[in-house]
Amino acid sequence: MIAQQLLNGLFLGAVYALFAVGYTLVFGVLDILNLAHAAIFTAAAFAAFSLASMGVPIPLALLAAAVMAGIMGILLDRVAFAPLRARNAGTLVPLISSIGVAIVIGAVLRGIYGVDERHFAIGGAAAAPVIHLGTVRFTTVELLIFLSAIALMLVLGWILRATALGRSIRAVAEDRVAAALLGVDLERTIGATFFIASSLGGAAGVLTGLEYNSATIDMGGPIELKGLAVIILGGMGSVTGAVAGGFILGAVETLAIAFGLSAWRDAILFGVMFLLLVARPTGLFGKRTLRAA
Amino acid sequence: MRLKPFIYAVLLASFGASAAFGAGGPMAGKTVRVGVIADVTGGAGVYGTPQKNAYDLASDDIKAGKIDAGGATVVFDVQDAATDAAQAVNLMQKFTTDGQTALVLGPTLSGEAFKAFPIAKAANFPVMGTSTTAEGVTAIGPTVFRCALAESQVIPTTVKRTHGKWHYKTAAIIYGDDNAFTKTDGDIFARELKAAGVDVVDTETFHIKDTDFQPSLTRIESKHPDVIAIGALFPEATKIIEQAGKLGIKAHMMGGNGLNSPEMYSVAGSASHGTVVGAAWYSGAMYPSNVNFVKHYTAKYGKGPDQFAAQAYAAAQIVAYLVKNGATNKDGMLAGLKHVRVIQTVLGPIGFDANRDVKSSPVILSIVKNGFTTFH
Amino acid sequence: MNALVDFYAKHSRLVDQIGVNAIMxxxxxxxxxxxxxxxxxxAFMGIAAxxxxxLSLNAHWPLLASIALAMLVSALVAALLAYPVRRLRGVFLAIATIGFGEIVRVFANNFSITGGAEGLSGIPNDAxxxxxxxxxxxxxxALFALSRTKFALAVSLVREDEHAARSVGVDVGAIRTLSLALGGAIAGLGGALYAHSNFFLTPADFGFGRMEQILVACVIGGVTNAAGAVLGAGLITLLPEITRAVQAATGANVDFFRELVTGVVLLGVILFAPAGISGLWRKRA
Known part of the structure; x- marks a missing residue:
């Protein structure tokens, strides 16, 4: 049973990691917690559902939905964050405006799709071929989702390390003023950051929708809170940390259930996060130094 | 088989009756306002929207004479509480003080009911829950009625009938621990299974909105129960069943009211075949008003009604019955409710017991490809 | 006068909600x-509630006594919480405290004394x-009186520049603990009053949704003064009813209308007045 549970944890962790990476990117670059990330996650899932039901093959739908999510991210920045940046409004106010945008996105989704849960045309995961590997079982769909998540995170890692854009992003994250002085185009870099972060969050949404064969208006709620725990576990602003944190969280949650503690699993999850924060405020991989509020 | 002639007779009688009361009737010219508090949007929107749909449909049916309200005009003022208990409370206060409303139906969730019904009690105002099946709801006050079968009225029958057929020795229970409805399911299943001499080998809990049940199901499977009891609402139930199939779990499955939706098979697939659902309503029941209800609801909204819609429609039928018998204001409604014997609804013939809970028989159903059959 | 009495009879619950939300x-x-x-x-609100x-249900304590003890316990919990998070700042602190809130909610859900998910009903309605x-x-x-003391000065200094505060001898840790405890006590009052004006409690009443509502109310109104908090709470509490009236007036029979308007209003206010509604007056003064 433990082998299956570890596999469950791995699959769960991959999606958590993908979602958290977007969170942590935005925080690393702008010091803000983007509470509209979960709404974009949800919007992408619905977009992919619409495309799939029109006959678009799933990989293409995933790509299109992720791109749409990226564009939504840029718009989000333009509407909710950029004006406040220009007025030096601090970190608390953008949090509130992100809540406002999240509500608007939720209302629009409800307007378009109604309250019903949507299911992907692939006929439920039960229809996918099951692979047996020793004592564990998983479907081809689950495996593809897992591999997609890993692939996306690797692409992100490459962008950050090996491209000029990546260098700009890291420079702005390190010190915004210095980066500007060195000639980095701030607004363009921030826009690109939002595009990348939101498209990854959107991809997480599509993959989650596929995994559980479900897109609902409130699918972002639970992952939004868990995403917070992930970025703390991994260390704010650290992409590697977010990935590691995602898998750790997936493992903690799955093992809590495996040991009969499912009623306490959220408390265990946040308890671990809390203890880590207290013991090591920068998180496991955190490179960012603490900043004053 | 013996039911057929009876059904034909009832059909004929109701046809005749509606023909007679189409354009006139003892209550012609009277308008009765019924307040409805439903979570059309918000987290419980999935349950409140079918309720609103049902009231809209009932409104049309009353106007067309398909439901007999004695010729009166019945207005269902459906207000959205957006799954916000504070809004449900404010709506209850509004309806009970506006001087025009005769009765309030809803709210959708038991938690909202516990906050809003005491206001009605203090105002000596009649209210009826159509989906608030937690324990203690009707005990709030002597003006609180309920036309929805409580879990405690359904699950004992579910366990008895399945145990009688399947003779299982071991069971596992999986239920939602942060929702009153699903938690009640879990508790009652535990109690009834134990009373039936079944060994509950594992109990797992989940939270509302959870989507991944594989860790819990893996753990359940490792204990090899003969049957799995599911205390969940529809979105979670479909995933539990689907993922159980994916993991290769072969145990029988049974659940409560939350599983009673015609979409079950199309969502959860073949894994749901044979799952037993103990419910308050059967979409295939041959009561004439039910056959019409299912047909017209499906035509109007593009999908079949679920139990939330059925219970709301039944409430509308109860209202029409009360109006036909002279109730036009809150005192009339209260008196009418107290004196109800039997009303024919889409849930079948129902009445109220001494605790103002609904008197009706649960139906034990089995999931099949196109919906449900009755469980034998 | 009659109109006021009539309004109150029809909307007393709403009026009560505004009061409790303002305290929060x-x-x-x-x-x-x-x-x-x-x-x-x-979380503090939930613990106190x-x-x-x-205390009222099981031990038949009178209202004021139960409020007093609830406030004390909330303040204590807040002070205790201040210790492990003393080195956290900004969003780190926010997330740690959100996590704490989730832990409290799970505890409330899993114990029978709180009624678990089925909740606690029949609470006397004496608030x-x-x-x-x-x-x-x-x-x-009390807050106004406090704002005139050296404590308030120290608090402002800690907010503006922690290092400067330390360098002039302010005990930053003590200030942070005290302000957290004070916030906890007030939240305790809010929670106790909430319990005694709602008949019924469930753990979901005190989750992240509630926290977001309080945060939005506070920031929309204007963080830096009491009038702002009250204004913001008033707006947030009234918004669903205002949008309901607007929807009825415009006849827009779309379910998502109210939610959309709420989001747009929130966004509009915060973008137009990042210092909150009360901040608008300040600017003119």
Missing amino acids: ALSLSVSLRAGQLALAQA YLSAI TTPVIYVGLALVAV
């Missing part, structure tokens, strides 16, 4: 004014409107 917004503003984004108010409800608003007034007066 004030409790958060205390932490925010010390520069601490400590988002545990909903359950405690005062259980009437006068009681709530007297409580609000007392908190406002």
Whole structure:
């Protein structure tokens, strides 16, 4: 049973990691917690559902939905964050405006799709071929989702390390003023950051929708809170940390259930996060130094 | 088989009756306002929207004479509480003080009911829950009625009938621990299974909105129960069943009211075949008003009604019955409710017991490809 | 006069809700004014609500006594929480405190004394409107009185520049703990009053949704003064009913209308007045 549970944890962790990476990117670059990330996650899932039901093959739908999510991210920045940046409004106010945008996105989704849960045309995961590997079982769909998540995170890692854009992003994250002085185009870099972060969050949404064969208006709620725990576990602003944190969280949650503690699993999850924060405020991989509020 | 002639007779009688009361009737010219508090949007929107749909449909049916309200005009003022208990409370206060409303139906969730019904009690105002099946709801006050079968009225029958057929020795229970409805399911299943001499080998809990049940199901499977009891609402139930199939779990499955939706098979697939659902309503029941209800609801909204819609429609039928018998204001409604014997609804013939809970028989159903059959 | 009495008879619950939400917004503003984004108010509210409800139901304590003990316990919990998070700042603190809130909610869900998911019902409804608003007034007066003391000066300094504060001898840790405890006490009052004006409690009442509501109310109104918190709470509480009236008036029979308007209003206010509604007046003054 433990082998299956570890596999469950791995699959769960991959999606958590993908979602958290977007969170942590935005925080690393702008010091803000983007509470509209979960709404974009949800919007992408619905977009992919619409495309799939029109006959678009799933990989293409995933790509299109992720791109749409990226564009939504840029718009989000333009509407909710950029004006406040220009007025030096601090970190608390953008949090509130992100809540406002999240509500608007939720209302629009409800307007378009109604309250019903949507299911992907692939006929439920039960229809996918099951692979047996020793004592564990998983479907081809689950495996593809897992591999997609890993692939996306690797692409992100490459962008950050090996491209000029990546260098700009890291420079702005390190010190915004210095980066500007060195000639980095701030607004363009921030826009690109939002595009990348939101498209990854959107991809997480599509993959989650596929995994559980479900897109609902409130699918972002639970992952939004868990995403917070992930970025703390991994260390704010650290992409590697977010990935590691995602898998750790997936493992903690799955093992809590495996040991009969499912009623306490959220408390265990946040308890671990809390203890880590207290013991090591920068998180496991955190490179960012603490900043004053 | 013996039911057929009876059904034909009832059909004929109701046809005749509606023909007679189409354009006139003892209550012609009277308008009765019924307040409805439903979570059309918000987290419980999935349950409140079918309720609103049902009231809209009932409104049309009353106007067309398909439901007999004695010729009166019945207005269902459906207000959205957006799954916000504070809004449900404010709506209850509004309806009970506006001087025009005769009765309030809803709210959708038991938690909202516990906050809003005491206001009605203090105002000596009649209210009826159509989906608030937690324990203690009707005990709030002597003006609180309920036309929805409580879990405690359904699950004992579910366990008895399945145990009688399947003779299982071991069971596992999986239920939602942060929702009153699903938690009640879990508790009652535990109690009834134990009373039936079944060994509950594992109990797992989940939270509302959870989507991944594989860790819990893996753990359940490792204990090899003969049957799995599911205390969940529809979105979670479909995933539990689907993922159980994916993991290769072969145990029988049974659940409560939350599983009673015609979409079950199309969502959860073949894994749901044979799952037993103990419910308050059967979409295939041959009561004439039910056959019409299912047909017209499906035509109007593009999908079949679920139990939330059925219970709301039944409430509308109860209202029409009360109006036909002279109730036009809150005192009339209260008196009418107290004196109800039997009303024919889409849930079948129902009445109220001494605790103002609904008197009706649960139906034990089995999931099949196109919906449900009755469980034998 | 008659119109007012009539209005009250029809909307007393709404009036009570505004009062309680204002107290909660004030409790958060205390932490925010010390520069601490400590988002545990909903948890403190929940602890106090359950405690005062259980005392009334099981031990038949009179209202004021149960409120007093609830406030004390909330303040204590807040002070205790201040210790492990003493080195956290900004969003780190926010997330840690949100996590704490989730832990409290799980505990409330899993114990039978709180009624678990089925909740606690039958709570005596004795926190009437006068009681709530007297409580609000007392908190406002107390905060106003405090704002004239050296404590308030130290708090402002800690918010503006922690290092400078330290260098002039302010005990930053003590200030942070005290402000958290004060916020906790006020949240305790809010929670106890909430319990005694709602008949029924469930753990979901005090989750992240509640915290978001308090945060939005506080910031929309304007963090830096009591009037702002009250204004923001008023707006947030009234918004669903305002949008309901607007929807009825325009006949827009679309379900998502109210939610859309709420989001747009929120966004509009915060973009137009990042310092909150009360900040608008300040600017003109």
